Amino acid sequence: MPKTIPSLTDFTQAGGPIAEYMTDVMQRTVLYWDVMRQRSDQYYEQKDKDVPHVLRFDGELVLDGRTFERPCNYLLARVRPPAGLKVDPRKRPFVVVDPRAGHGPGIGGFKADSELGVAMKAGHPAYLIGFTPEPMPGQTIEDVMQTEAVFLEKVISLHPGAEGKPCVVGNCQGGWAVLLVAAIRPELFGPIIVAGSPLSYWAGIEGENPMRYTGGLAGGSWMTALAGDLGAGKFDGGMLVENFENLNPSNTLWTKKYNLWSKVDTEGPRYIEFEKWWGGHIDLNAEEMQWIVDNLFVGNKLATAEIVTRDGQRIDLRNIRSPIICFCSKGDNITPPQQALGWIHDLYGSDDDIRACGQTIVYAVHDTVGHLGIFVSGGVAKKEHNEFASNIDLIDVLPPGLYEAVMTPKTAESLNQDAIDGDWIVRFEPRSLEDIRAIVQPSPENERRFATVRKVSETNLALYRSMVQPFVKAFVTQQSADKRKSKKSRRTELPYEIFSGRNPMMKQVARLADQVRAQRQPVAPDNPLVQWQAMVSDGIVAALDGYRDQRDAQMEKIFLAIYDSPVLQAMVGTAQAEPRPRPGMAPERVALIKDRIAELKAGITKGGVREAAVRAFLYVSMADPGVDERAFNTLREMRRENDGLTLEAFKQLVREQYFSLVLDPEGAVAAIPGMLPADAGKRARLLAAIRRTAAADGDTSDLQAERLEQLEKLFQPQTRRVPAKKAPRKAVRRLKS
Incomplete structure (x- = not known):
């Protein structure tokens, strides 16, 4: 009898748990390499596009900001509903504005269950405001504002029969950008949803929100100016992405890739889908980034109505007449609830102040979802974003005041089911500024520290511009900036290049991966080596998390040691002065509220x-x-x-x-x-x-x-009984009249 060649199954059975585990490890490793190959090929495919995006739906260009009198790299696209789904032209359109914070556009329509997806499912026409990778020469934040205003005018003109102005959704940095426009052009907006958007940049809790210390530890915004000068007028958006990744080193260095490797049979498509957005970076003009850092991140001027445009308009969020829906999460380490909601406490002096402004503010705080999950997670889209879209008209007519959106599951016992949209029942419950204070936990000492950072930043920036910037600009040319960026790009692209189809060896990996899938033998979950593998991973995560916690604690200690110093505060003039303007308590504001109350009572x-x-x-x-x-x-x-x-x-x-x-x-x-x-x-x-x-x-x-x-x-009819002796007099009077 001829001998038969032992199969892979025979080998694993003969070798026991160790052979079973080693077979699984080798197969997973090959499949992991193949996923990395697909990611790399996708990266170069995206990079070759003029306007790389991750929008899942088809769209058509409506307006191109690059053709405007003051050109801007923003685009307005109409999003086509998928086959079988119809939108109602009588419903208000939804306009999603994605963040320009290092990545390209489309994240609001990243999945079928997304902000754009749930809006179209609710019957609303949908639009996306996106952007190209390179800004136009001389483009400023105010140019972006004016461009977005023109886009909204166009959307309104395309839907003359719609019941209500467009609902505008701003994700992350797209949120504060939307509010800038709404403060000077309030007539263009219906309800505004800001998701994971930082609006009050000094807010936070000691021991929990270390990212806000970065500007102070860098000595202010002069470092931003230096980065822009070294880039010959461009700011590399990849630097912003690096800041995000440094917040959670265990996820960046280990967990993200370990999850792919350990669950490669199911995790591959999700990983590749997300990397399509995360792996591509875009640039900003240096002037744009400087404006953002000076006015927002360090200056905190949006929450105190201190920003004035070049034509003299004050950007005051109290001028917005549309409802503002703030959606944030306790699990967000980039925009914690304190920074998403602190502007309400900063701007308004009392609950009556909110009402007198005719302002409706709704907030919803998720318990666990992370920053990206606020506008990427399908689960969040199916719940919060779906309820916002389904009930946007209700939000639009809510009486002025402060509300919290409370959502409870719809059950078979829920009454009046025909009047419930979706799987949740949303209820808008009145809240007060005391509820906001309980979340934000404002502290005069904290505000004084960051007011000191602001003064130090202004001083250091002035010194840099007068003493250093002329020399930097004299030595930096466009060619040297391009060369510097090229070197950095090569380092960044090395992992993509190694695993891409440009590497001849990866073609063999693709063939080997097909063979592995045909003979896949996953390890049993109860294999002791799988448990050991999980323990090792947990140990690595714990070590990296420990490093992160120690780093953040040291950052906070250094920050407090510097900016809590009475000497430094006295030197820059913040020791006794009010740390920041309080618009809600201004005498003219109080007088305006009293006049408004008298008018309403009349x-x-x-x-x-x-x-x-x-x-x-x-x-x-x-x-x-x-x-x-x-x-x-x-x-x-x-x-x-x-x-x-x-x-x-x-x-x-x-x-x-x-x-x-x-x-x-x-x-x-x-x-x-x-x-x-x-x-x-x-x-x-x-x-x-x-x-x-x-x-x-x-x-x-x-x-x-x-x-x-x-x-x-x-409501009972009021019958008037008129005495008979007086009736003739009234009749005479009526005749005379």
Whole structure:
């Protein structure tokens, strides 16, 4: 009998757990190399594109900012819905603005379940504002602002029948960029969603948010100016990416690649998909980056209304008339909740200040998701972004004030299911500035330290510009800058080049990977060597995390030792002065609020049946904190069935009636009968509709029931009994008139 050649299975069975594990390790390693090959080929494919992006959907160019009078490398693209999905032209469009912080555009449409994806599923037309890798010569942040304003004008013109202005979504640095535009062109915006966007740059908690110390430890923004000068007027966006990666060395150096290697059978497609975005870098003009660092990262001027444009316009976020939805996460180490929400505490002196500005602010704080997950994670898109998209009209008509979006799962027991959009029930519950303070934990000592950083930065930048910059610019040429960048690119691209198809050996790896897949023998989960492997990995992660924690602790100690110094604070003039302007407490602001309150009180008795109906509904709903989406959807159907009032007009009506109830509850309620029609049938139908809307969430509180009973009495027709002896006099007066 001829001898048979032992198979791989025979070998692993004969060798026991060790052979089984070693076979799996070799196979995983080959598959890992093949994934790295695919990543490298994808990198060069992206690099060769004029406008590399990761948008999953097809799109068409609408406007090109590079052709404008003041050219800018931003583009407006219409996103086409996938096959089988139709959008409603009557619904407000969604416009997603991606961050220009080192990476290319498209992250807002990275997956089917993404910001753009859920918007189109909800029936909204969708647009993306993206950008090319290279900025235009002389391009500034203000040029970007003006370009984005033109883009929004175009979107509005393309949807003249839409009910409401565009909902604009700004991711990370795209968020503060959107708010800059909204502060000077508020008429262009519907609701604004800022996801993982830093707005208050000094905010944070000691021991938890070390990234904010970077500017102070560098001595301020002079290092940014030096980097721009060495780049001959360009700032390498790869430096921003390096800063992000340095925040979590265990993930950068080990976990990301170990997860791929250990789960290579399933992890490969996800890894390649993400690296398509993460691996490509874009540049900014040096002037753009300097503006960002001076005004935002170090200066913190956005949250204190100190930024003034070149034509003299003050950028004050209190000028925004659209609702602002701030979505952040406790698991975000780049934009923690303190930096996402601190601007509210910085700008407004009281809850009445928010209302007097006619401002609606909604916030949602996720417990665990990381920075990129806020606008990349499919799970987040299916929950938070889906609920924002489905309930954007409700958010748009919320009365002025501060709210938290609270989401609970929809179950089979949930009442009025037809009025629930999606798998979650969203409720907007009123909050106060005290709730924001509890999250932000503002500290005068912290503000004084960063005010000192700002002064030191201004001094160091002035010294650099007067004493060093002329020499740097004299020696740096475009050729030397290109050569320096080329050397850095070669170091960065070396891993891609080794694993790419340009390396002849990788063709053999591709063939070997196909053979491995055909003979794949994954190790059993209970193999003791797999457990040992996991222990080794955990040890490496723990060591790198320990290094990170010690590094961050040392950074904080050094920062506090320098900028907590009374001597330094006295030298730069921050020892006794107010650390930062407080716009909400300015005397002229307080006077404006008082005048606005008086104006609103004067109109409490004005109005007709519409005003009475909305006021009555608000009176009942305010007895139960929060606004449930079911109540709004029921009210919206009533509005459509009756008079077809436009959403904008309805929004204004709700706000006016809400103010009347806040400023003078008793007077506003007492005025309702005089605003109602005389017809008893109309009054009864109106009251029935209010009852149906108030009970839409299936839970009527005792106070709501009490207010409904009160309204029932007020809605009774008022019969006037006129004494007979006085009737002739009134009749004469009527005839004379």
